[in-house]
Each structure stands twice: as C-alpha cells, then as structure tokens.
Amino acid sequence: MTHQPSHEREERAPTPIERAILALLLEKDGPGFAEYRTQVEAVSVRSNCECGCGSIALKPDPMVSSRAASGLPTVVADANVILPDEIVGGIILFQEDGFLAHLEIWSVADPLQFPAIEHVALSGI
Numbered sequence: 001m002t003h004q005p006s007h008e009r010e011e012r013a014p015t016p017i018e019r020a021i022l023a024l025l026l027e028k029d030g031p032g033f034a035e036y037r038t039q040v041e042a043v044s045v046r047s048n049c050e051c052g053c054g055s056i057a058l059k060p061d062p063m064v065s066s067r068a069a070s071g072l073p074t075v076v077a078d079a080n081v082i083l084p085d086e087i088v089g090g091i092i093l094f095q096e097d098g099f100l101a102h103l104e105i106w107s108v109a110d111p112l113q114f115p116a117i118e119h120v121a122l123s124g125i
Contacts, residue, residue: 011044011059017114018045018056022103024120025077025093032068032098036076039065039100048102052111058100067098076100078123081107081115088112091120 014022022040026033039060048057074094081089089107093100105112 009046011046014045020117032072035066035068054105054113056103060099079120081119083119
C-alpha cells in the first residue's frame with residue numbers, strides 16, 4: 001500500500017489503542033527505550049496518510065521528554081498484525097534525532113486502522 005502523506009491534519013492526544021500499541025512496542029528493554037517511554041507520556045499525534053490507513057506522526061514534547069542517544073537505529077520496534085491466523089499487515093515505530101517520529105501501519109491488502117491489541121504480535125527486531 002502506498003502511503004500518501006498529508007500535512008494538514010490537526011494534532012491531538014493519542015487514543016487509548018494508540019497508547020496501548022506504543023506501550024507494547026516499547027515494553028522490551030533496549031538502547032533508548034527508557035527515553036522513548038518518557039516521550040510517550042507527553043506525545044501528541046496527527047494522522048498523516050491519505051490512503052486510509054491508521055498511520056500517525058508522533059510529536060513528543062521536548063520540554064518534558066528525554067532525547068534518546070544519537071546513532072540509534074531509525075526503526076525502534078515492529079510488530080505483525082494477525083487476523084485470525086494470518087499476517088495481514090504490521091506496525092513499525094520510527095525515531096528521528098532521538099525522538100519518536102512515526103507509527104506506520106502497513107497492510108498486504110486494504111488499508112489497516114489500529115488493530116485491537118490482541119491482534120498485535122511483536123516481531124523481535
């Protein structure tokens with residue numbers, strides 16, 4: 001699915017499912033994960049794709065969030081979306097310059113919105 005960025009969406013607080021998926025993606029320990037978890041506490045989001053998927057841009061508040069060390073991988077974490085026993089898409093969490101930047105939802109067919117947490121399985125990158 002080709003994402004079509006839209007920069008005209010308003011910032012808002014994350015929904016409960018968006019927060020739950022961010023927490024799941026950041027539950028393991030790794031370089032920068034402590035800082036990323038603090039960023040989720042004070043993050044705003046905006047929808048940033050016109051294709052119909054649930055992908056969102058993330059904007060942590062740098063005044064209350066800690067920046068992760070430089071040189072960390074751009075991809076922070078990823079997960080598969082499984083319905084019922086088949087992978088139908090996935091979720092990728094990206095960072096830029098030490099701050100969470102984007103949560104992309106991809107699919108193998110129709111655009112996916114945020115799935116129920118029970119349908120998300122960490123990929124283990």
